Amino acid sequence: xxxxxxxxxxxxxxxxxxxxxxxxxxxxxxxxxxxxxxxxxxxxxxxxxxxxxxxxxxxxxxxxxxxxxxxxxxxxxxxxxxxxxxxxxxxxxxxxxxxxxxxxxxxxxxxxx
Amino acid sequence: xxxxxxxxxxxxxxxxxxxxxxxxxxxxxxxxxxxxxxxxxxxxxxxxxxxxxxxxxxxxxxxxxxxxxxxxxxxxxxxxxxxxxxxxxxxxxxxxxxxxxxxxxxxxxxxx
Numbered sequence: 001x002x003x004x005x006x007x008x009x010x011x012x013x014x015x016x017x018x019x020x021x022x023x024x025x026x027x028x029x030x031x032x033x034x035x036x037x038x039x040x041x042x043x044x045x046x047x048x049x050x051x052x053x054x055x056x057x058x059x060x061x062x063x064x065x066x067x068x069x070x071x072x073x074x075x076x077x078x079x080x081x082x083x084x085x086x087x088x089x090x091x092x093x094x095x096x097x098x099x100x101x102x103x104x105x106x107x108x109x110x111x112x113x
Numbered sequence: 114x115x116x117x118x119x120x121x122x123x124x125x126x127x128x129x130x131x132x133x134x135x136x137x138x139x140x141x142x143x144x145x146x147x148x149x150x151x152x153x154x155x156x157x158x159x160x161x162x163x164x165x166x167x168x169x170x171x172x173x174x175x176x177x178x179x180x181x182x183x184x185x186x187x188x189x190x191x192x193x194x195x196x197x198x199x200x201x202x203x204x205x206x207x208x209x210x211x212x213x214x215x216x217x218x219x220x221x222x223x224x225x
Contacts (some may be wrong), residue, residue, distance in 0.1 A: 042216030
């Protein structure tokens with residue numbers, strides 16, 4: 001099936017550092033979503049992107065929908081210990097409004113205080 | 114409170130013993146999905162439903178069944194579970210016109 005390539009697979013950073021992760025695909029997507037999953041919990045939506053080139057922020061998080069519609073990135077500025085978790089990108093394929101989302105493999109983030 | 118609930122949260126069972134994992138949402142959402150999460154593979158969609166009595170296969174439907182008789186409920190059925198179905202399962206829902214899916218808390222299933 002369709003795949004999203006998410007990188008890096010894991011990151012171990014110092015508190016206060018900025019973080020960047022991205023997702024790429026050979027397919028065009030209508031929508032990009034970014035989720036965070038805490039241990040033992042379900043994924044929680046962070047940011048939704050609907051238009052190519054769109055840049056959206058949510059507090060210290062910023063995400064962009066790539067111009068080619070085949071990629072997206074997520075930045076976290078000034079990381080804090082509670083940023084620890086697994087971050088997933090997800091994409092909605094055209095043509096339409098179906099229930100199908102494709103997920104990346106996830107980026108595991110660890111923050112050292 | 115808007116939420117997606119799943120039951121049970123944890124289940125240990127034996128090969129071949131039929132089981133059902135329930136999922137319910139209180140947001141009047143049209144779309145509901147089931148995913149399984151395995152280490153290194155991320156979230157893979159099992160089945161999804163676009164409305165009552167409308168369901169379709171996701172990426173990994175083999176060995177699973179679903180039904181959507183009511184808008185709020187979307188149970189996942191394993192008729193004859195096998196050890197390779199040991200996984201963490203998530204139900205999700207979203208409203209029409211939006212792509213933001215809301216996930217349940219997960220069901221950890223172990224099949225021995």
